Amino acid sequence: MNEQMVRSIVEQVVHKLQEQTEQNSVPIAVSARHVHLSQEHVTILFGPQYELTHRADLSQPGQFAAEETVTIAGKKGSIERVRVLGPVRNATQVEISLTDALKIGIKPPLRQSGDIKGSASCVLIGPRGSIVLEEGVIVAQRHIHMSVEDGQRFNVADGEKVTVVISSERPVAFHDVLIRISDRYTCEMHIDTDEANAAAVSGVVTGTLLKGTTTS
Structure with missing residues (x-):
């Protein structure tokens, strides 16, 4: 396998990972x-x-x-x-x-x-x-507001708990994030100021939603 083929495969893998991250991305607001x-x-x-x-x-x-x-x-x-x-x-x-x-x-x-x-x-x-x-x-409790369409897109149900990873200067994985679905909601995760400080969150930031809540 030559160097050009290796570079092409790596680029495809990186691109696929970026797409997956973007698809599972949720905006985060500090409450x-x-x-x-x-x-x-x-x-x-x-x-x-x-x-x-x-x-x-x-x-x-x-x-x-x-x-x-x-x-x-x-x-x-x-x-x-x-x-x-x-x-x-x-x-x-x-x-x-x-x-x-x-x-x-x-x-x-x-x-x-x-x-x-x-x-x-x-x-x-x-x-x-x-x-x-x-x-x-x-x-x-930290939670994510979602519309019905958002719930379908992320394949999650109202009341389900998920993990959200924030890639900031102090990366943090927030477990047991409650999903709240309603046709009155816009997609957004809410954390309080203590949680925001722990993750060094400021300004506009997003997190990656992962199914499951286990910390092990």
Whole structure:
């Protein structure tokens, strides 16, 4: 086999690997601490008949960052100017990182968004009032939003867990990444600030989705 044939085979293999990586590529976004509020709690924190003010659209259709911020307080301290996301929800939910939790002295469980039963408590403080939130504080489980078409393209099902490899300056393989499929979603993986720092993620970055979650 001559040198030209060897080079040709290597180029074909590299090209095929690049195609596979691109096909399994998912955009990644860092989800900083934020709060989802019920309309009842919007009223308490910001005043009667108050409505959230649109600041900027988020990647998921219909979701937006609001102009409003609140303070989250725990036993050891507080975090000010935490962004409220809209639209309002049926139940208030606070999403923070483990580092945030240690800072203010609370112990939130790792949960899928929306699963707040028996989760941690905190105090929310707004310009017009405050709330003792008995439950609702979580550390969000890393996950990938996908449309139905995305799920078919990646050959994954709603509720399935996969591995995503990030090739950054500090390469990391994130296991147990939850797949969430809905016709309301756009394909995007969400990690929190602790996870982003571990992988040295900043700016626009993608990961490679791999079927399976085993760490062995």
